Amino acid sequence: MPKPEKHPEPLPPSSQGSNVPAPKSKHQSLYVVPPLLVRAKSLRILVVDDHEGVRKQIGALLRREAGFEVISEAANGVEAVRYATEFQPDVIVLDITMPVLGGIAAAVRIRRAAPKSKIVFLSQHDSEKIAQAALATGALGYVTKVAVSTDLIAAVKAVLEGKKFVSKFSGSDSRERKFWIFFP
DSSP, rough: OOOOOOOOOOOOOGGOSSSOOOOOTTOOOOOOOOOOOOOOOOOOEEEEOOOOOHHHHHHOOOOOOTTTTEEESSSHHHHHHHHHHHHHEEEEEEEESOOSOOOOHHHHHHHOOOOTEEEEEESSOOOOOHHHHHHHHHTEEEGGGGGGGHHHHHHHHHHHHOOOOOOOOOOOOGSSSSOOOOOO
């Protein structure tokens, strides 16, 4: 009659998943359970802009960063408030100039509805006065659209650490420029 196959006994629960071996008894084999592979929590981002093409480009830029997940998009401030309330994102990338409800007014409402969400304004306005008004809502970031390819990821990372991030201003409002550069 064949001998039954002997399997090692698992370690006690307090030792499982640890690299510290449990004491061996003379009757027990060492059986180490590998640490569980836990998927790192992704950063949940809401993108808000009234131009669909801009939303798509911003979403694509954010998705290229490891651990960033665009969970939804909104086309105006009213949708932004509704989605922020519903999804409670970690970060909201919020345009300033939008129909129905502008970004600054939406940010005030979002701060009440989703107080843990960090706001990064994204704007065509290359204006310190507008940036100050935007940041007065409690937002920590202000990125100009002409600097989005170089500044947006850094701004998102900074606001997550509770730091302010503001793009450098050129002195002229970017609406006067005849080009938008999103990606290098």
